[in-house]
Amino acid sequence: MRFSGSVHIDGFVEGEIYCEGVVTVGKNGEIKGLVSAEKIIIKGFVDGNADCNVVEILEGGKFVGEIQYSQIMIEPKGIFEGSLKLKGGKIKKIDSGKEEHPHQNEAVQ
Numbered sequence: 001m002r003f004s005g006s007v008h009i010d011g012f013v014e015g016e017i018y019c020e021g022v023v024t025v026g027k028n029g030e031i032k033g034l035v036s037a038e039k040i041i042i043k044g045f046v047d048g049n050a051d052c053n054v055v056e057i058l059e060g061g062k063f064v065g066e067i068q069y070s071q072i073m074i075e076p077k078g079i080f081e082g083s084l085k086l087k088g089g090k091i092k093k094i095d096s097g098k099e100e101h102p103h104q105n106e107a108v109q
Contacts, residue, residue, distance in 0.1 A: 006022040006024070009044075017034070021039070022039045031046045031048065033048045038053055039054040047064045049068075055071070056072075062080075066085065067084050068086075
């Protein structure tokens with residue numbers, strides 16, 4: 001299935017979903033297959049793979065499979081089982097410079 005806008009799923013879908021907007025899987029929604037979208041919001045169940053820039057697994061939501069993502073958020077009581085792959089494969093490097101303490105090497109008298 002292909003969608004140019006956004007879609008809300010509250011039933012069972014098996015197959016591939018391509019969406020330019022947001023795919024919302026409602027509490028009663030279940031997807032078995034591939035989801036490719038700008039964003040996916042999961043309140044129900046997804047079993048398969050997702051390629052989405054933004055992924056939100058909300059309380060009561062469950063995802064089983066592999067996710068390729070740019071941003072991910074999992075609420076408490078949201079469930080994820082599988083593997084995650086950050087798009088681009090790069091993680092921002094945190095500056096690991098040591099903080100200077102001007103009196104660190106002085107002897108205490």
